[in-house]
Amino acid sequence: MLAVSPLFAQKADWAWFGKYSEANANLTEKPKAVLLGDSITEGWVRADPDFFTANNFVGRGISGQTTSQILVRMREDVVRLKPKYVVILCGINDIALNPGHAVSVETAVGSIESMCEIARANGIKPVVCSLLGSYNIRWRPEVKDSFEQVVRFNELLKAYAKEKHIKYVDYFTLMSDGTGRIRPEYSEDTVHPNIEGFKVMENYLLGFLK
Template structure:
């Protein structure tokens, strides 16, 4: 009987953990995050900002940037380009914006969903641009913001180098397709190709001052 009482809590915890994992798998791309906001969008936004926590945190730090300019934030913390591509129709195309501003790739390099080659990351970005163009939405591609490493993924030792390499690929594609390229990286980086302490508390996520710099850069592409 004692063994039964000892095992039961363990089985209970396993069941709870399993249920949580199943819930996450049911909405892997987090379609539900903006489902209600999308339904309540009565007027097409001028631009949709698609991205990860860097975009998600932008709306938290300066919501007026979005509301005052007629922009919609569709960033989701932790997401990779694969997840963004999956939800691109619901969170971008169906809103019929004039522009989509794509800032993505940090979490691919951080291996949030495991290893992915930069070529495959680029394929996801290209697919988003092609979907936008096919639906008469003007894509705007952004450089990945600088970082020398990720606190949640210390085993990634070459973050700065991979970010620089991916940005070169993004720029080359943007130039070949005449897509605007927003170079945050050059404007924000320090001597180590990282994000300066004055712009971030963790070396990855921008603070309010950093977002102000980014706003001044991107607005020139959204006339």
């Protein structure tokens, strides 16, 4: 029963506003940065909680979420916390058809653009992150062109960031095996980083959050 309760909660609360409501209420100081995203961010907190604590970061990732779900959590999980930065890493679940239907990379990137606009309107500095070089979404084998979609997604996001003078964290290149695909020592499933992958990401990210 416990194992399926989060699924029921997510169906009843489409964006899962309640997941972090207690944690948000219990914060005693403004975080320097909110890391916003999906299972990668949620897993990051579990894999290396000391990174978040030591840097006054909070993680607000929810497994399986798409950019549209994350967008509507901006007020509850970012704006009300009044951080200096919001670090946005999401989009792979749109490519993985997690909404139950196809979502174009243009639409997914558009949701991130809206997140950036909301952040800036509230005095928060957005930092956007490329997708990793995922090439085999095992839970969605019918998506044969995931790597090509990742490349296109990153191109659009990088162009937007350049146009709007937003910091762009290029994890794709950082963790590439030379072909663009994520190096196998950084991920067992090509989608989610392992602790070695997270450590590489951490060292790189800190340079963007001075």
